[in-house]
Amino acid sequence: MENSQHSLECDLLVVGGGINGAGIARDAAGRGLSVILCEKDDLAAHTSSASTKLIHGGLRYLEHYEFNLVRKALIEREVLLRSAPHIMWPLRFVMPHDKGQRPGWMIRAGLFLYDRLARRELLPGSESIDLRTHPAGAPLKPEFTRGFVYSDGWVDDARLVVLNAIDAAEKGARVFTRMACESARREGGHWIARLRGPDGAAVHVRARSLVNAAGPWTAHFLQSAAQRPSAKSLRLIKGSHIVVRRLFDHPYAYIFQHPDGRIVFTIPYEQEFTLVGTTDIDYQGDAGKVAIDQQEIGYLCELASRYFRTEITPDDVVWSYSGVRPLVEDEAASASAVTRDYRLELDGEGDSAPLLSVFGGKITTFRKLAEEAVDMLASRLPVRNGAWTEQACLPGGDLFGPEPNNRAVSEFDSFVHAVQREYAWLPPLLVTRYVRAYGTRIHALLSGCTRIADMGQEIAPGLFAAEVNYLMRKEWATTAGDILWRRSKLGLHVPAGTEAVLDAWMQARRVAA
Template identity: 50%
Template structure:
């Protein structure tokens, strides 16, 4: 069966010439299919602007799928007096929790206190501010733990007697990007994946943008405004592609994570302080695993080639082993990944101290604007997009008002953002479906689970079973609705089936995809 691609509906107005031209003038051409680019495209499309979003690889293939998977205020940023950033992030935390309750949910974090590091009074003060800076509504506040008596202290070494428990949120980072792109497309944006922007030049009062996709097809677009949200490649786009310049710059900082079998009971996570004052998150992941990170290492290589080094892996294991009774060994690491964070260069020497805030640079040379985005973090992407559009208000006075603060993302359409009630409804609707599969569909697709399942009334109706919770129906849904083109797109970004399938099962699925699904 041949599958259509979600962008096929945009191809009707293009001729058969190999160098195709979209001569009509669009409002916004956005470069970068990470969280910032997808968020800006979504916001702009919802305001009635015509938008093209292009990404040289898959959506979220870079930094935006290699994060610590948290929507959080940034507790440790208080130490660097980033009060405004923390406040804004805490406010956004609840906004996003309402927008996408299927891929974002509350999590409790246990912080064992080490008297040799930050003093207890400083930790308590930080947590007090964390509870009150952002107008917390849904999430429970901080409490003090006796690690000798409270069950959360069971896996912690006996020398740590006191701890604290506070709230933040988990997020499926790659799906957050895809859902923003999907919402943008449903509001009229054209989303081009595996399509590199090869040049952009100002001519005749607009941008002429040239693109080349992964099969070599070239296209030309005309746009009133160019938005550079290329993340680690933002400076490259400014200079090499757009032929412009900016006084702003980014510092590339590598953050690595390891995945190991889960070694404690309960749904809570841990946050531990290391000897160098960095904090390490130890989060439950994919049911039976733990995600541990992150590092902060200055990086000067190609962002596409970033990998977790052995010293980083050892560093993360040592941080865990300092606190937990069960010691990690190198053989426990079942997977690791690394991402390059494009942090706005504020001149700080210590990578951990570099701001996680964002900065815009608007270049209006010749009346043809280029908006460059430097820095940012997943938690504040929606606000970043909104403020970016504010910078363009004079250019697009006709655009609509702010709208994303109270809007849901695809699949998040649930009364009162109540995921548990929604999940119960799913179990009633599909009594034939195993609980693990219902949970997988519910957490990945939310209210759109019904679109994926379609008319299936038993497991055979979902098509070929590739192992674990991966069935043909889901793969076809991701290909036709969410721009998935390779096995990796399906297995590692839009889902995490790669962590649950054997090597043989993954190879079989890869062969199925290569055969044209």
Template identity: 55%
Template sequence: MTGTYDLLVVGGGINGAGIARDAAGRGLSVLLVEQRDLASATSSSSTKLIHGGLRYLEHYEFRLVREALQEREVLLAAAPHIIWPLTFVLPHHRGLRPKWMLRAGLFLYDHLAKRKRLPGSRAVSFNGTPEGQPLKSDFEGGFSYSDCWVDDARLVVLNAQDAKARGADIRTRTRCASLVRHHDHWNAELIGPDGAPQSVSAKSVVNAAGPWVTEMVENAGLGKKAAGLRLVKGSHIVVPRIHDHDHCYIFQNGDGRIAFAIPYQQDYTLIGTTDVAYNGDPAQVKISDQEIDYLLDLVNGYLAKPLGRKNVVWDYSGVRPLYDDKNDNASAVTRDYVFDLDTGDTGSSSPILSIYGGKITTYRKLAEHAMQKLAPVLGNDAKDWTANAILPGGDMPDGDFDAFLAKAKATYDWLPRALLYRLVRSYGTAISKIIGTATSLGDLGPEVAPNLYEAELHYLMANEWVCRAEDVLWRRTKLGLGMQPDQVDAIEKWFAAQTRLDRAAQ
């Protein structure tokens, strides 16, 4: 299989998908390749927040925080079904940061960028309040402020969907095995899902391979040392829900770090994250016993009912591909993004842009900046366009999720409430593509696993590059929590049957 493109994007995480979308919207021909599933590494292993990064103020990352706070508003408007406001409660710990410092930091957080949708910070008392209910009695008060939640893996998929709708070619489970530069283009050898080699050419390359970014620089044979990459592992644990209200907590620790405790999938609380230097294979990253103990000890310093290992129902880890700024403290390494643009020898018009670092919150701005760097080389003068563009499923009147949910309840009154809520939260207005003309649960096909009907699986295969149970259970949804092995097996058998049917039809 051959093809010629303006831009080859290597990496199907949030940065790669965001750049593919932006470039396709500028009229460029784009191919994105991802060696596994979309968002299969770092981009599905975050703390699930669209936030400015309150603690980054201590490291004087004012530009990054300001940009992230601005993007918080942009993304909330673009995808109200998978991004929504959260209130964070910050208990004051007498032995750690003093009140004046917390108040000053929150004042900056409130005013570094304009807020249209989210309330500012305020002081709170815990005496007899729901916010104080899960905490030890010696925590009398603190502060609250606003940030946003995001379904990180779905954000990647929505960007890939929009890129495809604008003409991009998205190929998952396709590895870029080698890159060869010529005067005015690149040749790329790809290995497809069936193991067969594919050859394509592109005028330019974006290396958004995340933890594999330096490996791609070496594959490109640029004849220079790759920019410094710092791999930092971040791990999370999930426990049964620790409180009844919808607020989150941000807990300080004596080592200067913080941890979040966030309501998760209705019945759980997500706790994270750690910052640990990592030197292994990014595809094999796992939480350590020390990290589990660290997170439990940290939150138990605040909770009236302590948590133990027996309470941990799930965990996950990801590797952050940060730019190495030579900071000895893994927690203090910059989260800002850094570009390495290589235009080759004099006269060459075949650039490669490698991306280091970045936060999920600033992915759209990163993509915009990446295209601004590449546009002159590609001769593309299209204007920036993504700041006011809605992502698939987010086209609700006035961006009002609650109003759309109420309408969906009336339209699909035969759907169980929990299933309807999950579908609207996951797919937004695209729920109509899943439901189609169905007027009963029976019309959705067999229930392949609890709350997972065949109609949704067909939609995911046709529209979201899904081909395995794990794609559904841990990235397109989080139904894997609580799913039994025999139920997972039933989903795998369903996909195997679909593959046989597809082959027979060919």
């Protein structure tokens, strides 16, 4: 993290290091603007690492007639897959048909529309399947004999945020983590903001414009820090997930529907596990202290057990996580029906320094949101370039050339095999993990290493000093939690006590530096 006691100036100050803030910082920096991004905790520390980790159009949003949102997300789905094929990939979803659900012909009609709302080059279309013979039918109870399969995508959500921040930084942005924006006021055509880090040191920023991408804290930031309360209100929706040991061996995911209409996904996760989620519950508490409760765990276990032959109980849960989604209040009766679309609110006219606030949104549409946000500010700022992110790879995504291409998605496995041959002195599974996390940046990670001994201490199984140093130097990792739960999910795989060992190692490294 950068540390400065003197005042800084920039065209754009972005408050919030989740997916929207990082995406806006990246887009703006690529257009030639000077950008500062500040985040009070770690990048993706809250909502943006607590998603169901899907790049999807949102099949269930068709029920609420949100055709524009679904189409926008479906268009973005393949744009994103091409831009970062190392951290995103296509996934087929199986929907078992329950006699209590809508008739099969109606579901087929919905899937027909889902397939055709946007052009598809990478993802196969939907089809009906016989669960008595299809591989995805084996783990299910025998009464589920018919189903449907369709395509969407999977994403490592926290790494997506980090890659956007890396790209922003490489285009000149300054990224401050663990640096809260305490106050911001308009003065002489600029915003004067005070940032403060955990050591109490303040950084003063003079910015031509301000973006409030604080997620669940968007309204609070407007009220307390910027003194600009908004007429728009956010509805905070808590979403929780559980992780259990692997429930099935095939590569398909499932979408299950509860009799009350709510949807739960069951997804292959981290090779050895299955991810089950999410819940949709109105939330009134502290967004920084959200946690799953026993009722949610019971709900997810009950719904999964309704479909799977193997019963899942709370004792099977090896990990859980929760996040608060800040959705635009639209007076929907149920939490699951609240719109996932976003709203951008611009405050400031004439010579007044603009303030743009982001309300709502979903991971799949983050790039489009960022593009629209910078477009709204462009006339007030010294923008040198036009919109550019649609045709750009994220860091590490340039597997077969600098331009996004379908080959990087369809031939990802062949790229992995080539890298395994190049680094034959490393275990193949470790190389696979590196390529999935870093893409072509694996070469920077392993620079100067030609044998295992060059990787330094093996701090935990499969976690070498070379990788930790890289994450501290290049990806703003400052704690073991940053590395074990956001830069990776090694926390699921390493022995108990690893977090304390890694924190001590990192602290010693900082002291030595």
